[in-house]
Amino acid sequence: MVTLALDLAANPVELTAALVDVPSVSGNEAALAAAVEHALRSQARHLEVVRSGNAVLARTRFGRPTRVVLAGHLDTVPINNxxxxxxxxxxxxxxxHGCGTVDMKAGDAVMLHLAATATEPRHDLTFVFYDCEEVEAARNGLTRIERELSDWLTGDLAVVCEPSNAVVEAGCQGTMRVTVRTNGKRAHTARGWLGVNAIHAAGEVLRRLAEYEPRQVEIDGCQYHEGLQAVCVEGGVAGxxxxxxxxxxVNHRFAPDRSPEQAEAHLREVFAGYEVSVVDLAAGALPGLSHQVARDFVRAAGGQPVAKLGWTDVARFAALGLPAVNFGPGDPSLAHTREEHVPAADIRRCAEVLTQFVH
Incomplete structure (x- = not known):
């Protein structure tokens, strides 16, 4: 297999275009990972580089007092013409325009450009280019890296270069999915009075959802909006x-000041009297902007950070004890769409901010 030649010192906009033109749907990142590994080994000799499956990791070892971890995934959702x-x-x-421009090869390009050009940073730097972010968590490359190369995920700040409209999005919401079950008694509909309709009984569950007033919570100057939404109703066996x-x-998005246990207890209170089962759960991440390195980064970005309304891998880093933020080019609402596109101005801004921050 011929490895694509990437010029890491080139304009990060053109580097983005080169990365986008290498298809890397989840599970098929080998060609792109090989290109990234070869480019880092040949053009960034100041970095220690290792390969883990279809993930590539690189870091400086200058003995600086602080270390910043920058992370981005190499995979995309399936190509949509x-x-x-x-x-x-x-x-x-x-x-x-194109698959991966926003999510998140523009962010990867910014990271690669920084890896090659930041030869004397004031922070030690770790770069993590990982695989299978767009699929189930068990396949996510960060899961494997945390298990096998955990020392590569230590530091004083994590910057996940997911799309954020080139502004700092701090922390992230937690997410929980539960099922609320109602029971009845079967009967023939011609003699419906002999049964108890479980779907009718769910009306009270839906009423509680319709009347629910979600919290708005301010943490480190960031406003988090909680939410509680029914996403599926299933019932009935025949006409x-x-x-x-x-x-x-029901899907619950909760502010990161709540632990998963507290969020679950809250939902059990909301749906008191019903059978509630948790089917999916991911903890949120506190912004951690009181840490000095995080404050320095926000200052370099030149603006007020905003809350991340959604879940991202910053939560993985927060669980490891690192304050973590999202900062990358592109509009996250365009991710996974056929119309995915990223302004070159966003790419340039992110590259400039990160360059200023590490020097």
């Missing part, structure tokens, strides 16, 4: 049978 990369506009108005079971699936 949106490769190769396409350009519109020019100069300051240039826009790159002429009174259903004896109904299951309402």
């Amino acid at each position: 949106n490769l190769p990369v396409r350009r519109t506009g020019a100069g300051a108005d240039l826009v790159l 002429n049978v009174v259903p004896d079971e109904c299951v309402v699936t």
Whole structure:
């Protein structure tokens, strides 16, 4: 296999385009990982480089008093007739279109450019380019790296270069999915009075959801909005049978000042009297902006950080004790869409901020 040649010192906009043109749907990142590994080994001799599956890790070892970990995933969702990369506009108005431009090869390009050009940083730097972020957590490359190369994930600040409109998004919400079950008694619908309709019984569950008033919580100057939404209702066995079971699936997004245990206790209180089962759970991440390195980064970004309304891998780093933020080019609402595109101005801004921060 011929390895693609990447010029890491090149304009990060053009580096983004080169990365986008290498398909890397989850599970098929080998070609891109090989290109990233070869480029780092040949063009960034100041870095220690290791390969872990289809993840590539690199770090400085200058003995600086602080270490910053920068992370980005190499994989994308399936291609949707949106490769190769396409350009519109020019100069300051240039826009790159294509699968992975936003999520998150523009962020990877910024990281790679920084890895090659920051030869004398004031912080030691670790770069983590990992695989399988877009699929189930068990396959996520960070899971394997934490298990096998845990010392590579230590530091004083983690910056996950996921798209954030080139502003600092601090921490992230936790997410929990539960099922709320109602029970009844089957009967023929011609004699419905002999049964108990479990779907009708779920009306009270839906009423509580409709009347629920979610919290808004300010942490480190960031406003987190909680949410509670029914996402699925299942019940019924046939068109002429009174259903004896109904299951309402509910998604809860909770502010990171709540632990998963507290969030679960809250939902059990909301749905008191019903059978509640947790089917999916991921803890949130506190922003940690009181830490000096985090404050320095926010200052370098030149603006007020905002809360991350969603869950990202910053939560993994927060669980390891690192304050963690999202900071990357592109609009996250365009991720996973056929219309995915990133302004070159976002890429340039992120590269400039990170360069200023590490020097």
